[in-house]
Amino acid sequence: MQPTDISNPSYFHKVVxxxxxxxxxxxxxxxxxxxxxxxxxxxxxxxxxxxxxxGILGRVCDRPCEPACRRGRVEEKPVAICRLKRVxxxxxxxxxxxxxxxxxxxxxxxxxxxxxxxASLTVANDLLPLGYEVVIYExxxxxxxxxxxxxxxxRLPVEVLDEEIGMIIGMGADxxxxxxxxxxxxxxxxxxxxxxxxxxAPRGKNLRLPGREEAAANIHIGITWLESVAFGxxxxxxxxxxxxxVGNTAMDCCRTSLRLGAKSVKVMARKPRQFFKxxxxxLEDAEEEHVEIVVNHAPKSFVVEGGRLTGMVFEKxxxxxxxxxxxxxxxxxxEELIPCDDVVLAIGQENAFPWIERELGIEFDKxxxxxxxxxxxxxxxxxxxxxxxxxxxxxxIIWSVEHGHQAAISIHRYxxxxxxxxxxPYGMNLATAKMGIHEWSFSNAYDATARRxxxxxxxxxxxxxxxxxxxxxxxAEQFTKEVERCLNCxxxxxxxxxxxxxxxxxxxxxPTRCLTITPDGTEAELRGRLSAPAENLEQSLxxxxxxxxxxxxxxxxxxLCLHCSLCAERCPTGAWDMQxxxxxxxxxxxxxxxxxxxxxxxx
Amino acid sequence: xxxxxxxxxxxxxxxxxELGLSLRDYEGGMSTLCAGxxxxxxxxxxxxxxxxxxxxxxxxxxxxxxxCSSKTPAYFASASHGFNSVHGRMASVATGANAANNxxxxxxxxxxxxxxxxxxxxxxxxxxRNLNMLYIIENNGVYGxxxxxxxxxxxxxxxxxxxxxxxxxxxxxxxxxLSIGCTFVARSFSGDKEHLVPLLxxxxxxxxxxxxxxxxxxxxxxxxxxxxxxYSFTRQHYQPAVYADYVPPAQEIRSGQAAGSVQAVTMHDGxxxxxxxxxxxxxxxxxxxxxxxxxxxxxxxxxxxxxxFIDESxxxxxxxxxxxxxxxxxxxxxxxxxxxxxLDSIQARFR
Numbered sequence: 001m002q003p004t005d006i007s008n009p010s011y012f013h014k015v016v017x018x019x020x021x022x023x024x025x026x027x028x029x030x031x032x033x034x035x036x037x038x039x040x041x042x043x044x045x046x047x048x049x050x051x052x053x054x055g056i057l058g059r060v061c062d063r064p065c066e067p068a069c070r071r072g073r074v075e076e077k078p079v080a081i082c083r084l085k086r087v088x089x090x091x092x093x094x095x096x097x098x099x100x101x102x103x104x105x106x107x108x109x110x111x112x113x114x115x116x117x118x119a120s121l122t123v124a125n126d127l128l129p130l131g132y133e134v135v136i137y138e139x140x141x142x143x144x145x146x147x148x149x150x151x152x153x154x155r156l157p158v159e160v161l162d163e164e165i166g167m168i169i170g171m172g173a174d175x176x177x178x179x180x181x182x183x184x185x186x187x188x189x190x191x192x193x194x195x196x197x198x199x200x201a202p203r204g205k206n207l208r209l210p211g212r213e214e215a216a217a218n219i220h221i222g223i224t225w226l227e228s229v230a231f232g233x234x235x236x237x238x239x240x241x242x243x244x245x246v247g248n249t250a251m252d253c254c255r256t257s258l259r260l261g262a263k264s265v266k267v268m269a270r271k272p273r274q275f276f277k278x279x280x281x282x283l284e285d286a287e288e289e290h291v292e293i294v295v296n297h298a299p300k301s302f303v304v305e306g307g308r309l310t311g312m313v314f315e316k317x318x319x320x321x322x323x324x325x326x327x328x329x330x331x332x333x334x335e336e337l338i339p340c341d342d343v344v345l346a347i348g349q350e351n352a353f354p355w356i357e358r359e360l361g362i363e364f365d366k367x368x369x370x371x372x373x374x375x376x377x378x379x380x381x382x383x384x385x386x387x388x389x390x391x392x393x394x395x396x397i398i399w400s401v402e403h404g405h406q407a408a409i410s411i412h413r414y415x416x417x418x419x420x421x422x423x424x425p426y427g428m429n430l431a432t433a434k435m436g437i438h439e440w441s442f443s444n445a446y447d448a449t450a451r452r453x454x455x456x457x458x459x460x461x462x463x464x465x466x467x468x469x470x471x472x473x474x475x476a477e478q479f480t481k482e483v484e485r486c487l488n489c490x491x492x493x494x495x496x497x498x499x500x501x502x503x504x505x506x507x508x509x510x511p512t513r514c515l516t517i518t519p520d521g522t523e524a525e526l527r528g529r530l531s532a533p534a535e536n537l538e539q540s541l542x543x544x545x546x547x548x549x550x551x552x553x554x555x556x557x558x559x560l561c562l563h564c565s566l567c568a569e570r571c572p573t574g575a576w577d578m579q580x581x582x583x584x585x586x587x588x589x590x591x592x593x594x595x596x597x598x599x600x601x602x603x
Numbered sequence: 604x605x606x607x608x609x610x611x612x613x614x615x616x617x618x619x620x621e622l623g624l625s626l627r628d629y630e631g632g633m634s635t636l637c638a639g640x641x642x643x644x645x646x647x648x649x650x651x652x653x654x655x656x657x658x659x660x661x662x663x664x665x666x667x668x669x670x671c672s673s674k675t676p677a678y679f680a681s682a683s684h685g686f687n688s689v690h691g692r693m694a695s696v697a698t699g700a701n702a703a704n705n706x707x708x709x710x711x712x713x714x715x716x717x718x719x720x721x722x723x724x725x726x727x728x729x730x731x732r733n734l735n736m737l738y739i740i741e742n743n744g745v746y747g748x749x750x751x752x753x754x755x756x757x758x759x760x761x762x763x764x765x766x767x768x769x770x771x772x773x774x775x776x777x778x779x780x781l782s783i784g785c786t787f788v789a790r791s792f793s794g795d796k797e798h799l800v801p802l803l804x805x806x807x808x809x810x811x812x813x814x815x816x817x818x819x820x821x822x823x824x825x826x827x828x829x830x831x832x833x834y835s836f837t838r839q840h841y842q843p844a845v846y847a848d849y850v851p852p853a854q855e856i857r858s859g860q861a862a863g864s865v866q867a868v869t870m871h872d873g874x875x876x877x878x879x880x881x882x883x884x885x886x887x888x889x890x891x892x893x894x895x896x897x898x899x900x901x902x903x904x905x906x907x908x909x910x911x912f913i914d915e916s917x918x919x920x921x922x923x924x925x926x927x928x929x930x931x932x933x934x935x936x937x938x939x940x941x942x943x944x945x946l947d948s949i950q951a952r953f954r
Contacts, residue, residue, distance in 0.1 A: 075612070502838075503820070504793075505643055511627075562612060572639025
């Protein structure tokens with residue numbers, strides 16, 4: 001194989017599975033170590049740099065980092081990354097002096113952001129310190145977008161939202177609440193230098209079945225209903241509630257129903273559990289509250305008696321699967337009537353852009369979704385950018401944040417008159433973690449502790465108030481243990497081939513047999529003849545150049561490396577070293593200054 | 604030495620042997636030897652060999668004397684019996700242990716100092732008795748624990764770390780063992796496990812005294828320019844005479860394994876050792892020829908490796924002495940202690 005190019009930041013970045021999995025590239029091991037050291041404020045700020053909303057995301061992030069976590073392959077459960085983030089947010093000190101500030105003197109550029117959700121707020125966060133004048137248009141009377149209207153307050157307290165949104169607005173954004181943008185044409189005419197559309201995917205999908213119209217009073221569209229609950233327009237629901245769909249919105253709907261007086265809540269799923277869209281932990285939380293999840297029931301019709309909804313008829317389904325678990329055939333076994341008082345539809349949501357006139361050069365595809373460049377986030381009209389759910393359909397908060405960062409880079413470069421396709425490069429910093437012959441600047445001993453469970457408000461207590469936060473957060477006894485479960489994957493094993501004397505010490509000591517000294521070969525062939533088989537093809541092989549004494553190569557399978565540093569400790573020549581890897585992620589503020597300004601967008 | 608324990612995490616893809624154990628079940632404590640010590644590689648090879656032979660760890664006995672080498676038994680097979688004897692006396696302790704219980708697998712680990720200086724007499728007599736054990740010499744040419752003085756295996760002309768040149772002729776353990784009737788003589792290198800592991804397996808399965816001289820560089824005192832026992836010198840002067848391949852009793856010899864000039868030797872337990880000869884003239888069952896080959900090549904500066912001599916036909920100590928086959932710990936109390944009458948009758952035989 002070609003020797004691995006470790007000067008490319010993406011090689012070591014990929015080794016840090018959590019950071020690689022995080023759309024915003026949060027330095028997870030870095031912030032977990034800061035928590036371990038009791039430096040909560042620094043931990044919060046490290047988080048904020050990447051993901052902007054640590055307190056919010058520490059409660060409701062979709063946490064793509066956790067399924068990626070190496071610990072989950074080494075034993076069963078990943079590190080509780082998300083809830084550790086909340087620890088940093090809960091325990092941090094005052095940070096006013098650490099937040100970015102907008103300069104007194106503006107740069108003379110005005111940017112309009114449509115919608116005050118996480119994507120727009122991230123754009124504002126990145127552009128305000130550069131001297132931009134930022135105007136945010138929000139249809140509702142409060143900022144936050146779906147974070148506010150769709151995530152129930154028993155999961156995300158309003159104070160947490162207000163505080164983190166306030167940090168951005170407080171930099172001097174011109175937030176115009178209750179001001180929906182009704183016409184893109186009119187907005188363009190206002191002469192902004194750039195426009196960012198972060199208006200989300202605000203339209204919940206409907207289910208057109210017999211009886212839908214007659215029973216309309218008791219059939220609710222999930223996200224609209226959650227919004228009404230959030231703003232106090234709806235305060236109760238019938239005793240028997242059916243939720244249609246099993247995504248994360250469905251989980252919020254069922255748990256909210258229980259707090260509005262429902263006695264029996266069933267979540268109706270068309271397919272078996274392995275096809276559910278909801279995150280496993282959200283399903284667990286709902287089931288703990290005695291929500292019943294009913295599989296293999298496809299909705300057929302609403303039953304209306306005396307002008308009122310009394311139940312729903314479902315077709316009972318059976319499926320056949322192929323070897324890879326995909327459905328190959330389905331059949332209907334029969335029908336079942338399930339009585340109910342209310343139905344909440346949580347079967348997905350869509351973008352909606354009735355306010356963007358179609359003659360402005362902003363193209364829409366066949367699903368009526370704007371055509372957006374996946375790198376620059378620019379639409380087909382220069383100077384108009386999209387991000388968050390408005391760009392590529394419903395994803396999650398952390399993706400919106402990353403879209404916001406990228407769009408901010410594009411907007412800044414666009415306003416500077418540069419080529420927005422030229423993206424600023426990722427960089428890295430490597431510094432040895434060696435402190436003494438056998439001492440390292442990190443906790444390298446493997447801690448076999450099992451994953452801690454976040455304590456929750458007692459089941460009897462939690463339904464008393466709609467906004468009573470269910471999760472209490474880790475106790476100090478818990479998080480001081482949980483942080484030790486992190487394998488410190490960012491402390492990289494760095495190999496210098498010319499120093500190796502092929503004594504085998506590293507190969508012999510490696511607890512998970514990651515290392516092999518062997519004649520070179522193709523990747524497929526090498527994977528088969530390593531100390532332990534390297535069967536996880538998603539994980540890289542490190543291959544050195546030829547070793548000085550025999551010309552063989554050092555191969556490392558990254559898959560199960562514990563980053564325990566024993567290879568480096570047993571290396572007599574320092575050919576292996578443990579080095580702290582820091583990914584330098586470029587933000588709008590990191591772009592070099594450029595001279596030629598761009599003409600205004602609307603003109 | 605490292606202060607952290609080797610994590611107990613086991614790679615899920617790690618193979619299991621006939622006993623259902625993984626390689627990691629044959630490991631021992633954390634090594635306190637210098638980082639990069641050849642001895643640690645030999646330990647790893649022993650772990651591999653014992654794992655592959657599916658030896659129940661509690662049926663092994665590890666013995667050693669004094670020196671860096673003699674710390675090795677602490678670093679493998681934690682579940683085995685062990686005895687760390689006084690300097691140079693490991694062979695005697697092994698003789699006693701073997702006399703009492705010949706059902707265990709005996710693995711002695713010694714060094715060039717422990718074997719070729721203070722323990723030379725013990726070593727020679729254990730060979731003469733054809734004691735059933737594997738005797739490993741971790742040979743680095745220096746006294747590491749006392750800061751690197753030349754040992755009895757240092758070559759003439761070899762330089763110490765500070766520059767002084769050795770002028771005394773070495774004792775070659777292989778030539779010595781051949782000359783006094785050793786029934787299994789081999790040499791290998793800690794930096795070549797592919798070669799070492801089959802030799803260890805064959806040595807363990809050999810019934811009689813199996814001596815393996817393993818060049819094991821001392822990274823701290825003898826891995827410099829001018830050393831004749833460094834990693835790079837050994838790699839440059841390494842001259843395999845015979846590659847050994849170990850085939851367990853129940854396994855067929857694969858066609859690829861027997862190609863070329865291969866000599867198969869059947870061991871006492873039905874397993875076979877395949878000897879792949881590098882030079883066509885080499886005969887590993889001819890003691891005189893082996894002695895001559897070794898002497899000639901040694902004079903030319905080569906480090907001859909491989910299973911140099913094997914003789915499965917010789918009786919081991921128990922056969923020669925006519926001692927009972929069953930371990931003394933399983934002999935009934937009545938037989939072990941025949942009482943005053945029994946003692947009287949034994950004593951009467953000497954009157």
